[in-house]
Amino acid sequence: MIGITGATGGVGSGTVRHLLAAGRDDVAALARRPEAVPPAPGLEARRADYDDPASLEAAMRGLDTLVVVSSDGLAETMVRHHRNVLAAADAAGVGRIVYTGILDADPATGFYYAPGHRATEALLQDRPHCVARTSVFADFFADTWLEEAQRTGELALPLGGAGMSLIARDDVSRALAALVLAGTEGVVELTGPVDATGEAIAAAASRATGTAVRYTPVEDADYRARLKADGEPDWLIEAYASMFTSVREGRFASAPGEVEALTGTPPMTFAQYLAAR
Numbered sequence: 001m002i003g004i005t006g007a008t009g010g011v012g013s014g015t016v017r018h019l020l021a022a023g024r025d026d027v028a029a030l031a032r033r034p035e036a037v038p039p040a041p042g043l044e045a046r047r048a049d050y051d052d053p054a055s056l057e058a059a060m061r062g063l064d065t066l067v068v069v070s071s072d073g074l075a076e077t078m079v080r081h082h083r084n085v086l087a088a089a090d091a092a093g094v095g096r097i098v099y100t101g102i103l104d105a106d107p108a109t110g111f112y113y114a115p116g117h118r119a120t121e122a123l124l125q126d127r128p129h130c131v132a133r134t135s136v137f138a139d140f141f142a143d144t145w146l147e148e149a150q151r152t153g154e155l156a157l158p159l160g161g162a163g164m165s166l167i168a169r170d171d172v173s174r175a176l177a178a179l180v181l182a183g184t185e186g187v188v189e190l191t192g193p194v195d196a197t198g199e200a201i202a203a204a205a206s207r208a209t210g211t212a213v214r215y216t217p218v219e220d221a222d223y224r225a226r227l228k229a230d231g232e233p234d235w236l237i238e239a240y241a242s243m244f245t246s247v248r249e250g251r252f253a254s255a256p257g258e259v260e261a262l263t264g265t266p267p268m269t270f271a272q273y274l275a276a277r
Contacts (some may be wrong), residue, residue, distance in 0.1 A: 001026045001028055001042070001062050001063050001064055001065075001094075002019060002024060002026060002027050002028065002032050002064065002065045002066075002067070002180055003027075003028040003029075003046075003059070003062065003063040003065070003066045003067065003094075004016050004019075004027070004028070004029060004030060004066075004069065005030045005031075005048060005050075005059060005067065005069050005085060006030075006065070006069035006071075006236050007029035007030055007031040007037055007045070008029075008031045008032075008033060008036045008037060008169075010139060010169040010173075011069050011169050012029070012067075012069045012177070013037075013076050013171045013173075014033075014170050014172070014173025014174070015031075015042065015067055015069075015176045015177050015180075016175075016267065017038075017173070018138070018173055018174050018177035018178075019177045019181075020040055020041075020042055020043060021167050021179065022024055022181060023209075025041065025042030026045070026061070026232050027041065027042055027043050027062065028043075028044045028045075028046050028141070028247070029043055029045045029046065029269045030046050030047075030048035030056075030059045030060075030157060030219055031042070031047070031048060032047070032048065032049045032050075033047075034046055035046045040135065042190040043081050043208050044206075045209060046058075046059040047059060047175055048060075048078075050071055050081035050084055050085060050221060051080075051081070052162040053087065054151060055088075056057075056084055056085055056088035056089075057088040057091045057092050059124045059187055060088055060092035061089075061092045061093075062090055062092075063089075063092065063094045063095075064094070064095050064096065065094070065095065065096045065097075065098065065103070065238050066089055066094045066096070066097050066098070066171075066177055067099075067100075067180060068082070068085055068086075068089075068097055068098070068099045068100065069098070069100050070100045070101065070102075070117070070120070070138075072102050072113075074235050075113060075116050075171065075235070075239075076113055078113065078116045078148075078201070079116045079119055079120070081190050082085075082120040082123070083084050083118070083123070084160060086123050086124070088122070088158055089265050090138075090198045093169075094125070095128060096128040096129065096130075096145045096183075096185075097127060097128070097129040097130075098129070098130045098176060098179050098201060099121070099124060099129060099130070099131050099132065100132050100134055100172070100176070100252070101108055101131045101132065101133045101134070101187075101250055102114065102117045102119045102121070102133055102134060102241070103133045103134060103135045103165075103189060103191065103254055104177030104251040104252055105121065105133060105175050106251065107115045109246055109249075109251055110237045110245055110246070111144050111241050111242045111246045111251070112235070112242045112247070113134060113239065114245075121174055126188055128185060130179050130184050130185050130186060130187075130188065131186075131188070131216075132175065132176060132179060132188050132190050133187060133188070133189050133190065134167060134172055134190045134191070135164065135165040135166065135167050135181075135189075135190070135192060135252050135254065135257070136155075136164055136166055136167070136243070136247075137166070137167060137172070138166040138167060138169075138268070138270050138273045138274075139168060139273075140169075141166055141189050141201075141270075142274065142277065144156060144212075145200070145248050146201075146205050146274075147245070149202070149205065150211050150213060151203060153211070153212055153213055153214065154169060154213070154214055154215075154218075155198060155201065155202045155213055155214070155215045155216065155246060156215075157198060157217070157218065157223065157225070158218050158219060158220045158223045158241070158245075158248065158275055159197070159198040159215075159220050159244060159247055159248065160196060160198075160217060160218075160246045160247070160248040160251055160260065161198075161254050162195075162197065162247055162248050162249070162253060163194075163195025163197045163200070163255075164195060164196060164247045164253060165191035165192040165193075165194070165195050165252060165253060165255040165256075165257060166173065166192045166196055166254040166270045166272045166273075167190060167191050167192040167257070167259070168192075168267065168268050169265055169266035170260075171190070171192075171259050171268060172190050172259075174259070174262075174263050174265070175188075175190050175258070175259045175262045175263055176190075178223075178262040178263045179262060184262075188258045188262070189238040189254050189257045190257055190258065190267075191254045191255055191259070192256075192257070192267055192269060192274055193254065193255055193256045193257075193259075193260075193266050193267055193268075193269055194248060194270075195216075195253040195254075195255045196231065196270045197271075198215035198217065199215045200270070200271075201215065201270060202214055202215040204216070204270055204271035205274060207271065207274075207275075207276070208271070208274035208275050209274075219255040220241055220245065222246070223241055223244070223266055224237055225239070227240065234272065
């Protein structure tokens with residue numbers, strides 16, 4: 001039986017959907033609110049709360065493979081959640097883990113979430129596993145930064161002139177389902193097919209919406225000051241700003257990645273994602 005954590009979120013629900021579409025009838029959707037999981041033939045919804053180890057262990061009983069969709073928020077919270085999930089998987093006798101890591105997990109990076117992902121990957125080393133290192137989600141980027149840019153006409157971010165391999169959550173979900181079905185182990189990179197620069201992102205947004213958006217590069221210090229003035233918490237400022245530092249250093253530029261090789265279908269470009277959105 002295959003279990004997927006975070007099954008009401010974008011990546012988790014998509015992975016469930018793609019596994020069912022592939023004909024699997026032994027899928028368990030693990031979610032904090034199982035009542036929010038849409039019913040489907042071959043699908044069982046189970047309660048699993050990252051902060052409730054007992055619920056995690058109960059939800060994982062009978063699973064052969066577990067897809068762990070990474071937590072977020074405070075880095076300390078993410079690490080605690082991942083430790084809880086993997087400890088419960090051990091206790092429940094889960095045989096194999098497929099984990100959604102992050103593309104920039106380099107020990108030399110300053111990216112806020114990288115140490116937590118490295119710590120989780122280290123916990124996986126002594127068991128059958130696959131780490132799917134993803135790039136920045138196209139959906140997340142559009143929701144967080146493009147909506148405001150479309151209102152103001154300006155995408156003002158500290159991207160420099162570097163590109164990043166934005167990938168749609170549904171393409172990640174397709175690839176995760178394929179990894180599960182193929183029994184793939186090791187590390188794979190799930191990225192978009194091209195590295196999009198700030199200029200390319202703004203141009204794609206302009207075409208998709210019919211509203212002109214221009215890209216304006218800003219300095220890291222100015223970006224951090226803007227977030228501080230907006231009342232954002234320190235951890236979020238560090239998460240966003242350090243991510244863009246990684247972008248400028250080319251750490252999220254890894255197109256085309258392995259989605260097409262895994263699924264037979266190329267991932268969407270950011271422009272295609274916006275057009276479909």
